[in-house]
Amino acid sequence: MKSITIEGQLRTGFGKSATRQLRSQELVPGVIYGGSQEISFHAPAAAFKKLVYTPSFQIAEVVLEGKTYRTILKDLQFDKVNDHLIHVDLLELVEDKKVVADIPLKFVGASKGVKDGGKLVTKMKSLKVKTLPKYLKEQIEVSIDNLELNGNIRVEDVKEEHYEILNSPRIPIASVVLTRQLKQEEAAAGTPAAAAAAPAAAAAPAAKK
Numbered sequence: 001m002k003s004i005t006i007e008g009q010l011r012t013g014f015g016k017s018a019t020r021q022l023r024s025q026e027l028v029p030g031v032i033y034g035g036s037q038e039i040s041f042h043a044p045a046a047a048f049k050k051l052v053y054t055p056s057f058q059i060a061e062v063v064l065e066g067k068t069y070r071t072i073l074k075d076l077q078f079d080k081v082n083d084h085l086i087h088v089d090l091l092e093l094v095e096d097k098k099v100v101a102d103i104p105l106k107f108v109g110a111s112k113g114v115k116d117g118g119k120l121v122t123k124m125k126s127l128k129v130k131t132l133p134k135y136l137k138e139q140i141e142v143s144i145d146n147l148e149l150n151g152n153i154r155v156e157d158v159k160e161e162h163y164e165i166l167n168s169p170r171i172p173i174a175s176v177v178l179t180r181q182l183k184q185e186e187a188a189a190g191t192p193a194a195a196a197a198a199p200a201a202a203a204a205p206a207a208k209k
Contacts, residue, residue: 001137003059003070004050008043010064028085032062032069034099035092039064045085052076052085055125057104057138060090072101072136093133100166101136102126105173109145113176118149124173127158128166135162147176 011029013021022029022042032039041064051060051073062069071090079086091099104126114120127140140160147153156169178186 001059002056003061005061005063006043006047006051007063008041008047011040011042014040023084023086028088030088030090032071032090032092034097035069035094039069048085048088052088055104057101057126057136059093059136062090070133072099093136095133098130098132099136100128100130102128103137103163104139106139106141107144107174108141109143111144111147111176113147113149113151114144116149117179118176119179120144120147120174120176122174124155124167124171127155127173129160130164130166131162142173144174147174149176149178151176 008030011018019029026045027042028045028048029040029042032041041062043062051058057072060071060073062071069090070093072093073088074091075089076085077087078084093099105122105124107120107122111118111120129140140158140163142153142158144153152172152175154169155165155167155171155173158165158173
C-alpha cells in the first residue's frame with residue numbers, strides 16, 4: 001500500500017484572518033478526524049500535491065510535533081477563482097474501526113467481445129467500500145476475460161473479500177459495445193437485425209403516399 005508523508009504543524013490561530021494569513025504563506029489548513037480527537041493543522045501546499053493530484057489511492061502519514069497520524073483523504077476545497085487548494089479533510093485510520101473509502105478499479109485480462117471486434121467501455125473508475133484499515137489497498141482488480149459483445153460487468157459481479165461494496169449492485173462498471181465498423185460488417189453480411197430492418201425501410205415510402 002503506497003503512502004506519502006506530510007509534515008505540518010498544529011494550528012494555533014483560527015478564524016478568517018488567521019486562515020487568510022496561512023494561505024498567504026502558501027500553507028493549507030486541514031483537519032484530521034475519526035480518531036480520539038479532532039486535530040487542526042496546516043502544512044505547505046506543495047506537501048499535498050502527491051496526495052491530491054493523482055488518481056491513486058494511498059495513505060497519508062501526517063507528522064505533527066513528532067507524532068504520526070495514518071490517514072486517508074476524505075474531502076478537498078479549492079479556491080473558486082484561482083483553483084488553489086485551500087482546505088483538506090483527512091480521516092484517521094483506527095485499527096478496529098471500519099472506514100469508507102473509494103478504491104480505484106483496475107480491469108485485467110482480455111475480453112472476448114473485444115477480440116470479436118467490440119470496444120471496451122469503462123463506466124466507473126472506483127467503488128465505494130467499507131472495510132477495516134488493514135484491508136485497504138491501492139486498487140480492486142476486475143477480470144474482463146468473459147466479457148462478451150453487448151455484455152456488462154455490474155457492481156454485483158465484483159467479489160472482494162473483506163469488502164462491503166456500497167454502490168448500487170445493478171450499476172454497470174464496464175461493457176463491450178459494437179464498433180461502427182463491426183455494425184457495418186454485420187449489415188453487409190445480412191444479419192437477422194439488418195434483414196428485419198430492410199422490409200420496414202422499404203415500406204416506409206409507401207406509407208407516406
